[in-house]
Amino acid sequence: MLMNLSLNVILATEATTTSTEESGGIALLLPAPEELIAGLIAFVIIFMVVWKFALPALNQTLEARQNEIKARLESAEKSKEEAATLLSDYQAQVAGAKDEAAQIVADARDSGEAVKADIESRAEAEADTIKERGHEEVVAERDRVAADLRRQVADLSIDVAERVVVSNLDTEAQRALVDQYIDELGGVQ
Amino acid sequence: MENETAQASYVDGYASGLLGIATVEGEGIVDEIYSAALAINGHAELIDTLADSRVPTERKQGIIDELLAARASKVTVAAITFLIAAGQARHLDEIAKRLAYLAAEAEGEVVAEVRAPLELDADQIDRLTAALSKATGLRVQVKVIVDPSVIGGVVTKVGDTVLDGSVQNRFTELREQWG
Numbered sequence: 014m015l016m017n018l019s020l021n022v023i024l025a026t027e028a029t030t031t032s033t034e035e036s037g038g039i040a041l042l043l044p045a046p047e048e049l050i051a052g053l054i055a056f057v058i059i060f061m062v063v064w065k066f067a068l069p070a071l072n073q074t075l076e077a078r079q080n081e082i083k084a085r086l087e088s089a090e091k092s093k094e095e096a097a098t099l100l101s102d103y104q105a106q107v108a109g110a111k112d113e114a115a116q117i118v119a120d121a122r123d124s125g126e127a128v129k130a131d132i133e134s135r136a137e138a139e140a141d142t143i144k145e146r147g148h149e150e151v152v153a154e155r156d157r158v159a160a161d162l163r164r165q166v167a168d169l170s171i172d173v174a175e176r177v178v179v180s181n182l183d184t185e186a187q188r189a190l191v192d193q194y195i196d197e198l199g200g201v202q
Numbered sequence: 203m204e205n206e207t208a209q210a211s212y213v214d215g216y217a218s219g220l221l222g223i224a225t226v227e228g229e230g231i232v233d234e235i236y237s238a239a240l241a242i243n244g245h246a247e248l249i250d251t252l253a254d255s256r257v258p259t260e261r262k263q264g265i266i267d268e269l270l271a272a273r274a275s276k277v278t279v280a281a282i283t284f285l286i287a288a289g290q291a292r293h294l295d296e297i298a299k300r301l302a303y304l305a306a307e308a309e310g311e312v313v314a315e316v317r318a319p320l321e322l323d324a325d326q327i328d329r330l331t332a333a334l335s336k337a338t339g340l341r342v343q344v345k346v347i348v349d350p351s352v353i354g355g356v357v358t359k360v361g362d363t364v365l366d367g368s369v370q371n372r373f374t375e376l377r378e379q380w381g
Contacts, residue, residue: 179369193367194355
């Protein structure tokens with residue numbers, strides 16, 4: 014029906030145009046009243062149709078589009094905020110990790126220094142002990158050797174003396190020793 | 203343990219029997235038996251022969267006669283021969299010491315076993331007896347044993363007490379002091 018109406022308007026316009034050409038002057042520029050009315054009616058009809066059907070759909074589409082964009086923008090903003098939060102958290106974690114790493118390194122260094130000092134102290138004490146023990150052993154060994162030597166010399170001297178005495182023990186000497194024994198025994202109270 | 207007890211009983215029995223004979227024959231018999239027994243005991247090979255059951259008794263008697271006839275009375279020779287024939291060759295010294303102990307005890311004395319490298323004369327024995335009596339506070343009866351292993355001086359044993367005055371012991375003490 015809209016097509017038929019448009020066709021009629023065009024035919025009317027052409028007819029008007031033909032009439033105008035025939036009258037000449039300013040009349041050439043002005044539409045014929047019937048054409049004007051028909052065009053106006055067609056315009057109103059088209060306007061109403063558009064107003065009634067196309068404009069709401071268009072508005073709805075635009076609104077949906079606008080909402081979608083707005084949602085996307087909000088989502089993007091939200092994502093941005095989340096990213097910023099994550100970045101902040103990450104930076105905080107990195108900073109914490111750095112601090113923790115630094116603390117671990119410091120603790121390890123302190124611990125290492127303490128272990129080193131302890132090992133050095135122990136090694137020094139052990140060295141002193143070994144040194145002292147070695148010295149004591151040397152002294153003990155020296156004393157032992159000296160005592161052995163002294164005993165050997167004494168034994169040798171006594172053996173020699175005993176042999177000399179025994180070899181010179183004749184009967185007179187034996188009797189003298191018996192008398193000496195009796196005298197010593199007589200002196201015992 | 204039981205055998206030791208029985209042997210101690212035998213030793214005591216033989217010593218008591220010999221003491222009875224010595225009492226009749228005179229005190230010198232105890233000294234002779236003591237000296238002869240300890241002299242024989244000092245020779246291990248002689249003891250082995252006298253203790254050997256395969257050696258005839260007559261042979262053993264001949265050995266004793268040969269050793270003691272010129273130095274001891276017939277009673278002493280007979281007593282030693284009897285003990286060997288009775289199988290007591292290895293216990294001669296124990297029996298002799300027990301005999302001396304019983305004889306001394308009978309007279310209220312204790313035996314002092316004196317080992318010397320040579321015979322002591324009567325004066326030395328008297329002085330030694332007096333010295334030991336003074337030192338121990340007991341009446342002492344000296345029994346001298348000639349022991350060549352004692353080098354210089356005298357070793358006396360009274361009961362469990364040993365008074366070692368040998369040169370050997372003095373050198374031993376010297377070694378201990380220097381050791």
